[in-house]
Amino acid sequence: MAKNSPKQKNKSYSNIGFNTPVPEHPSLNEVYEDTPFSEAFWTYLNYVILNIFGWFRDLLRNARIENRKGSAENNPPGFVPLYQSYESFYTRNVYQRIADCFNRPIGSVPGGTLDLLERVTDDYNWSFNFTGDKVKTINLGSYNYLGFANNSGQIAENVINSIKTGGVSAASAAQECGTLTQHRKLESLLAEFLGTEDAIAFGMGFATNALNIPTLVGKGCLILSDELNHTSLVLGSRLSGAVIKVYKHNDMIHLEKLLRDYIVSGQPRTHRPWRKILIIVEGVYSMEGSLCKLPELIELKKKYKAFLYLDEAHSIGAMGSRGRGVVDYWKCDVNDVDILMGTFTKSFAAAGGYIAGKKELIDHIRITSHAQTYAVSMSPPVVEQVISVLNLLIDENEEHEGRQKINQLAWNTHYFRQRLTKMGFIVYGHPHSPVVPALLYSPSKIAAFNREMLKRGVAVVTVGFPATPLVLGRVRFCLSASHTKEMLDEVLKHAEEVGDLLNMRKSKLNPKRPFHETEL
Template identity: 35%
Template sequence: MNERILDSFTKDALETARANNTYRSMRLMETPESSCVKIRMPDGASQEQILLASNSYLDLANIDELKQAMAQTVLEWGTGSGGARLTTGNKTPHQELEEFIAKFKGEESAITFNTGYMANVGTISALCGKNDFIFSDELNHASIIDGIRLSRAKCFVYKHNDMADLQRVIQEADKSRAYAPTLPAPRKLIVTDAVFSMDGDLANLPELLRIAKENDCLLMIDEAHATGVLGKTGRGLAEHYGCAHADVTVGTLSKTVAAEGGFVAGKQQLIDFLRNKARSFIFTTAMAPAVAAAACNNLRFIDAHPERVQNLRDNVKFFCDALRREGVNVDLSPSAIVPIVIGDEAKAMQVSAKLQEQGILIPAIRYPTVVKGQARLRASLMATHTQEQLQTAASIIAQAVKEGV
């Protein structure tokens, strides 16, 4: 092993990251995920924080009845699955979860993956190949980008949420076909996040459906930050708009659902196809049965408690209003994500650190997650935050932003 080479390039990369204020480290949380947590501070002490940094938007991870249900499943099914789903790993909890996802999403069928990342990578690379065209929003998640790269399809990136630009790149792609008339007609796929994770804004599903139909494209949406958040009962983007579903709906079980895994929901034939062609499904050990059962129980809880979705929406409005009253320029978010743009990477890190000292845990998001000069505090809310907590947080955030530390 050549340690000199390894040490040299890794050291250079880390030093560059530190110099550019993009170096990343982990904080230690000493209590379960909820609206308030205890964090290990740099001096070794534990400090209670209002958590404005969780994707567990409905705060399901620490509900006693759901924890007990998962514990009972471990006793019944053991701690692991023992194999891939197509060999020995397929268990009753996996099937029950997929059946309930399909019901919850209003689709014919569903398939689960070990992570949402694997769902995107596996689905895109199964649906498209090197002669196909993919049209991708410029702010799509890294898992979508990596899925496109693995597919080897030709990618056309359109301006964020710009339907006119999407139409333009589709026409550009169609014109390029004139130079390769001997190749089979390309499959065309539009792919987008439903909720964009750094800005909290929504994809225009009605327009995307129209454009896809008019241009013979498939439409795929990733509802990682939409499931359990959007729509009257948390069923996602289609419920929010009151429109038809995309051809392919991807989601995660590790955010609002507060378990682990990813899924694709759609027509039965699509799911049968992915079961046979998605490499990130075929060539991996199945998620533990207890995890599948927990995801299913948590989805049932969301289904039975639509008021929790409404509580989240009410909290987002209260928090945005409170920030504006304090002089912070934010828009009313349609999702659970409220970005507070700082701009400079170093300043964003300083403000975030200052807030943590004052009991508010809200991360600084920097390049390359967002473009340079657009560093921000990314607040993500829970249904269980109290108005008192949110008002306190808004006041402290406003003061820290105004002072610049």
């Protein structure tokens, strides 16, 4: 999908004040409305029924009365099955029935609109046949926050031209022959954009966390991790060998209590002081849409002489008046965050990740990280994509494309959240977060909402257990600068219709009522 020019965007929003950036209000609190009793009751009942029928069908399968519809391993005699166990109970009996509304192949660029390929299955989603048809939808399911996921325009031309000179792969690890001039340029621009002394880039965002946390902490160290941290952070923490303690999400009182208790008690058995204490948090939590309380975290880490690791995968580019993440949003000093981590897969529409901070930190990572020693460095065209986006974001001219996209995302977020809340949906997250979860609760509603929205030409991501707590299944709208007001209005119209169909508009804090644009 071709990009709108800044001029077209201004024209589109001129009658509703888009040209003026949305003011930030860091003091705004996140509100998490309690689950209505009726929804909790029916959700638990749904899962009880699913379990009863699931166990009954497993019994029939074991007795060979019913054929197994999902994947199964033919184990050699005497071997223990690898995955046909209780852990795959949900996959066998629930997910196989609803997977068709979650996993659909994409036949276009994941921009403001999206082409989904039509397919049919005769064996409970174990295999598919493509019909050859495409469904054009408004895309509310991609992390394309700034709308740079395009296959045309100047950035796309820069990427194509870079292939002619740099090829498609460095074909080597960074510590051997895989560090090119482009990589150094990218890291220099990153440090300039973030305001840090140095930065280092990696080819995979997940590995940036999983392989670099072990280079920072190890045995004799303590990690304090938010309970909703991403799997990559959890894996990296476990690989490090450090002691891990989890605190309640965004609960600074609980975090401080853990800091006090474990500083007093010291290491297990020996009670010696901890070698290091590392607090690990995310900027924007992708399932909740919440923001970390960065000013309070900085205050605590200074008070107790700890280090702070901030994962900005979903906040870099998407938060702050200059797109520099939650550090920018909260107006904090970047030097107060010891380790700044982020990915290029969202706002930059590329691949890979980075770590930024003091030069001594980055030099240490360059030497010790397995991601530098064993993994192929970033592909040159991917590096060029990130460099081209960074050049736009560093430019602070309000009339230029980078700042226009940041402002448009902020406006879209404000508008969509306000409208959805006024409709009576139970909406989670921070008022300025571009990740907008609306609660569905019941597993039957999770699949139904996805399918009903698709029928109306809207692609959304719906999520349930085990990715969320049992009674907090949800639809997760991901907003983008590539969305126009007309697109958002159409999505909201359909959401209201499907919300009534599924009895979703049950907020007691914001009972459904008409919305007027003067409220923005």
